[in-house]
Amino acid sequence: MTQYQAAGTNAWLKLFVLLEAQGVPAAEADDLVAALEAGAVAGAQCEVESWTAWRRPLRTRCARTAGMRA
Incomplete structure (x- = not known):
């Protein structure tokens, strides 16, 4: 396991x-x-897809979900 994991x-x-200390039910916490x-x-x-966009025309996934072109 890495330090980040x-x-x-x-x-x-x-x-x-x-x-749990605030009384949130386990299912809701999940x-x-x-x-x-x-x-x-x-x-x-x-972020990864946006980074690669400068190299070629690409509509990034985040832009597509927002209904915009990158």
Whole structure:
């Protein structure tokens, strides 16, 4: 496990502890964390695709989802 994976896992566990302390049901906490993870993956993918766009005409995934051209 890399330091980044370890940091991610520790943050994930801490988030669940904090949500539980606030009385958030486990199922809702799972949904919230899944939404955060999905957003992070989509954002990272958008950055990578945007970075490659300067080399060739490309409509990036983030631009397509927003209905705009890159």
